[in-house]
Amino acid sequence: MDKKVVIYSTPTCHFCHLAKDFFTANNVAFQDIDVVADRAKAKEMIDKSGQMGVPVIFIDDEMIIGFDEGRIRELLGL
Secondary structure (H helix, E strand, O other): OOOOEEEEEOOOOHHHHHHHHHHHHOOOOOEEEEOOOOHHHHHHHHHHHOOOOOOEEEEOOEEEEOOOHHHHHHHHOO
16 A cells, blocks of 8 residues: 655755655656745644744644654554
8 A cells, every 4th residue: 555655845954855866766657745835834834833844744634743764664564
């Protein structure tokens, strides 16, 4: 069963790049939302997470703040 993976990120965020590289290396499809380019999505991220920092990652309905590789692996079954 495929998981829905969404990452709220910025182009200059080191941990965002680590997360996206991890998803790519593990053949995990993900939606990347650039919160610098899309202010409405930035507000959506803050409303959902209470966080202003990135990355904020959703795997199905589970929220992960930052790049927590262990938790990501667990949720993706890797």
